[in-house]
Amino acid sequence: MARALLSRLLSMAASLAVASVVIFVMLQAVPGDPAAFMLGLNAQPDTVAALRAELGLEGALPQRYLAWVGGMLQGDFGTSYTYRVPVADLIADRIVVSGPLALYALALTILIAIPAGLIAASKRGSAADWGVMGATQIGLAVPNFWFAMLLVLVFAVQLGWVSAGGFPGWSDPLAAIGALTLPAIALALPQASILARVLRGALIENLGQDYIRTARAKGLSHRATTIRHALRNATIPVLTILGLQFSFLLAGAIIIENVFFLPGLGRLIFQGITARDLIVVQSVAMLLVFAVIAVTFLVDLAYTLADPRLRR
Amino acid sequence: MRPALLIGSVFTALFASAALLGLVWVPHDTTVLDISQRALPPSATHLLGTDHFGRDLLSMLMEGALTSLAVALIAVGIGIAAGVPLGLWAASHKGGWIDEILMRTNDLIFAFPSLVIAILITAVFGPSAVNAILAIGIFNIPVFARVARGGALPLWTLDFVAAARVAGKSKLLISAQHILPNIAPLLIVQATIQFSLGILAEAALSYVGLGAQPPTSSWGRMLADAQTMIYTEPQLAILPGLAIVLAVLGLNLLGDGLRDRLDPKLRRVRA
Numbered sequence: 001m002a003r004a005l006l007s008r009l010l011s012m013a014a015s016l017a018v019a020s021v022v023i024f025v026m027l028q029a030v031p032g033d034p035a036a037f038m039l040g041l042n043a044q045p046d047t048v049a050a051l052r053a054e055l056g057l058e059g060a061l062p063q064r065y066l067a068w069v070g071g072m073l074q075g076d077f078g079t080s081y082t083y084r085v086p087v088a089d090l091i092a093d094r095i096v097v098s099g100p101l102a103l104y105a106l107a108l109t110i111l112i113a114i115p116a117g118l119i120a121a122s123k124r125g126s127a128a129d130w131g132v133m134g135a136t137q138i139g140l141a142v143p144n145f146w147f148a149m150l151l152v153l154v155f156a157v158q159l160g161w162v163s164a165g166g167f168p169g170w171s172d173p174l175a176a177i178g179a180l181t182l183p184a185i186a187l188a189l190p191q192a193s194i195l196a197r198v199l200r201g202a203l204i205e206n207l208g209q210d211y212i213r214t215a216r217a218k219g220l221s222h223r224a225t226t227i228r229h230a231l232r233n234a235t236i237p238v239l240t241i242l243g244l245q246f247s248f249l250l251a252g253a254i255i256i257e258n259v260f261f262l263p264g265l266g267r268l269i270f271q272g273i274t275a276r277d278l279i280v281v282q283s284v285a286m287l288l289v290f291a292v293i294a295v296t297f298l299v300d301l302a303y304t305l306a307d308p309r310l311r312r
Numbered sequence: 313m314r315p316a317l318l319i320g321s322v323f324t325a326l327f328a329s330a331a332l333l334g335l336v337w338v339p340h341d342t343t344v345l346d347i348s349q350r351a352l353p354p355s356a357t358h359l360l361g362t363d364h365f366g367r368d369l370l371s372m373l374m375e376g377a378l379t380s381l382a383v384a385l386i387a388v389g390i391g392i393a394a395g396v397p398l399g400l401w402a403a404s405h406k407g408g409w410i411d412e413i414l415m416r417t418n419d420l421i422f423a424f425p426s427l428v429i430a431i432l433i434t435a436v437f438g439p440s441a442v443n444a445i446l447a448i449g450i451f452n453i454p455v456f457a458r459v460a461r462g463g464a465l466p467l468w469t470l471d472f473v474a475a476a477r478v479a480g481k482s483k484l485l486i487s488a489q490h491i492l493p494n495i496a497p498l499l500i501v502q503a504t505i506q507f508s509l510g511i512l513a514e515a516a517l518s519y520v521g522l523g524a525q526p527p528t529s530s531w532g533r534m535l536a537d538a539q540t541m542i543y544t545e546p547q548l549a550i551l552p553g554l555a556i557v558l559a560v561l562g563l564n565l566l567g568d569g570l571r572d573r574l575d576p577k578l579r580r581v582r583a
Contacts, residue, residue, distance in 0.1 A: 026436055029436060140561075141564060142553075143532075145535070146553035149549050153549060251425045251427035258519075258520055269431065270520060289424060
């Protein structure tokens with residue numbers, strides 16, 4: 001167990017190291033002088049020189065890389081040149097929107113997918129199964145940002161039940177959750193479709209196994225067999241997919257935040273791109289990659305716990 | 313013919329022919345703006361109506377189909393051209409250091425949130441259709457490498473491959489002559505799936521302004537424009553989205569149908 005944990009920790013560290021190098025090198029590939037690029041065409045030479053110094057552009061590449069990574073490890077993500085505040089503060093402000101949004105969407109994904117997958121698998125070939133499979137096929141094809149627009153069209157424009165976007169802040173938790181509801185639904189739909197299909201497949205495979213027949217033979221009801229035995233054994237593929245989905249939910253949130261004008265990390269990264277505030281872009285990208293790799297690591301751990309065979 | 317394959321083929325054919333026709337002819341020139349013709353309902357001259365600049369929606373959708381097709385097709389091409397040889401190479405050196413390095417790198421790229429990196433690429437190199445293609449294409453490489461390796465590995469244990477080796481053929485030659493034709497069905501199915509994912513990715517990138525730039529039409533861009541007018545011209549938000557859904561749904565069903573059809577054959581090869 002300890003060895004398995006250690007080897008996964010090492011591979012996570014390696015992934016993070018490679019990711020940071022890739023992001024760092026990419027930002028070095030900005031055509032010309034990044035400082036001049038960020039300041040635009042009309043910048044004075046001394047302003048450019050000042051920004052160069054501020055960005056830590058002086059010195060050899062490896063030194064600058066180490067300074068960047070070292071800073072991040074201590075919570076110093078650099079200073080945004082458009083906002084003139086530490087990037088860490090900007091991220092802290094935005095993460096309270098993006099984080100809850102991704103978690104909300106993840107919860108909805110599970111709440112929709114588990115019953116849908118269970119119904120489809122236990123009534124295989126029935127009208128309910130066809131309905132679930134048809135709906136998920138469409139769910140896979142609908143871009144989440146378009147679904148988000150349709151939700152706005154129906155619930156904000158036509159019915160006027162909610163505002164079309166914006167975020168009231170967490171001082172009023174109910175209003176905040178309300179503002180995140182449509183975005184979370186939009187994010188969850190395609191992911192719930194994928195998860196329901198994976199769960200159905202895993203359940204059908206398990207329901208055909210001998211141990212299910214044994215469980216039925218000893219008098220357990222169909223329902224109890226499905227939930228207590230098949231569903232438990234279908235956990236592994238479901239966990240694998242859920243881990244991947246968290247990464248899609250985080251990345252998807254970047255796009256969805258734009259539809260609903262939510263002040264999250266996604267908006268921050270796009271404002272960074274438009275304003276050519278590369279430090280913001282670089283740091284937020286690294287943070288998102290970190291979140292995804294960390295979740296993959298946690299999922300790995302979760303299935304070591306779920307499947308005793310993997311504990312060796 | 314199974315219904316999935318039939319519906320998938322029809323939708324895909326419709327999408328592809330709209331795109332190819334858009335290459336040579338569209339009903340109206342979309343570079344001409346005519347505000348007097350803005351947001352018209354469907355009519356005989358404008359079959360699907362016009363947008364907020366008075367451009368013909370059908371023409372815009374056809375050109376958008378072409379953009380989607382081109383971006384997704386080239387991105388899949390990049391994935392196949394780089395991924396398949398890498399996967400075949402890894403399979404022919406199974407367990408060796410080449411295999412190990414290739415598969416580790418693959419796992420690494422899989423761990424990356426692709427959209428974030430795509431956004432970074434376009435942020436650094438500027439938004440354009442070409443950069444969108446590169447960003448989507450790079451993430452197709454590990455997918456095809458994995459599929460090619462997974463399909464090739466069981467083949468290497470078969471007698472006909474052993475016979476070819478005894479006959480003195482090199483690993484490279486065996487991969488090209490014997491392995492590749494046998495994994496082609498797997499690759500075709502994967503290509504349809506990556507194609508549909510490519511269309512979704514292109515739409516998302518253009519929606520946030522990082523894909524094809526005006527005057528090139530794209531479905532994602534049309535939706536971004538429509539969003540700014542969602543209170544006054546809500547109907548503009550419908551058609552581009554439906555076009556994306558039909559194209560993606562068609563390709564997904566085609567992929568599913570092809571897999572069902574090709575699977576028994578694959579099993580016979582493996583047996």
